[in-house]
Amino acid sequence: MSATIQSPAGAAFARILSIGSYRPERVVTNAEVCERIDSTDEWIRERSGIVERRYAAPDESVVDMAVSAAEKALASAGISADQVGFVLVATVTHPYPTPSASAEVAYRLGATNAGATDISSACAGFCYGLAMAQDMVRGGSAMYVVLVGVEKLTDWIDLHDRSTGFIFADGAGAVVVGPSDEAAIGPVVWGSDGSQLDAISMTQSLIDYRDNGGPRFPTLVMKGQQVFRWAVSKMAVASQEALDRAGVTADQLDAFIPHQANMRITDAMIRALHLPEHVAVARDIETTGNTSAASVPIAMDRMLSTGEAPHGGTALLIGFGAGLAYAAQVVTLP
Secondary structure, eight states: OOOOOOOOOOOSEEEEEEEEEEOOSEEEEHHHHTTTSSOOHHHHHHHHOOSEEEEOOTTOOHHHHHHHHHHHHHHHHTOOGGGOOEEEEEOSOOSOSSSOHHHHHHHHHTOTTOEEEEEOOGGGHHHHHHHHHHHHHHHTSOSOEEEEEEEEGGGTSOTTOTTTTTTBOEEEEEEEEEEESSOOBOOOEEEEOGGGGGGEEEEEEEEEGGGSSSOEEEEEEEOHHHHHHHHHHHHHHHHHHHHHHHTOOGGGOSEEEEOOSOHHHHHHHHHHHTOOTTSEEOOTHHHHOBOGGGHHHHHHHHHHHHTSSOTTOEEEEEEEETTTEEEEEEEEOO
16 A cells, blocks of 8 residues: 655745845956966957956955855845755866855855755756746745855956957856745746767866866866857747746836846847837846856846836846756846
């Protein structure tokens, strides 16, 4: 005789309750970058839209930045650490395969009873995590989920590499996802293309951590034109599908918050989606650089704090990058 297994009762819907971000103190201008690579301020602005970016301090870790952003998100939500059921950390720059960054983040937050795991989906990681967090809340696995996108990419790039040395930077963004009385996170549209693994990858060649005196990490390399062509041709299609699945039209959006990969990619997506002029567009890459899994929540926090996007407004999110992987969804902003 088989037993009857009870199913956990979850919330009808889930939503982003709050947000917090962390930007390292050190500002690195294009002029400083050009001291290491054969380039110019004009070329960097034209090719990427970046004017400056943030670098973490040598002794500042992925976990340090994640905790800072998560603490802000928890305080804003009015949620105590012991109410957190799960901690998700999207990152590809935590230096250890195990233990996970999330386990340490949960401990330092005081969420000692929470489950914890890392997500290795690079620039798509935050949007992947948001879909998972929603499913946890609705499935009854957790009432509140802390989701963090965080990267310390400067540990993993060759700062003298002309293809990556000017793009990538460091930072963290976090949200608290919890129950909602109405739909506030739309269906996720996600996918991957493993035939293009070489477009963004970690090579077997190693670089010295912070140039000297530390562990040696693989080097992040990128085929920029290959990624650009893929993103321009595919990501607008995925974004439109996310709008369609959420039952939202472009003119109903208040904000568009894509992964901050390249300003030209963002502009191409705006044109393909026929976004009306009233839709605010995240352009955080200009002063923050490409922070991979952290870029969407960092940009979201800036748009909300500056008033570019309204609290409670409707936004389209999309993350895309190494894998090549992508994920998109429509959300109600906290």
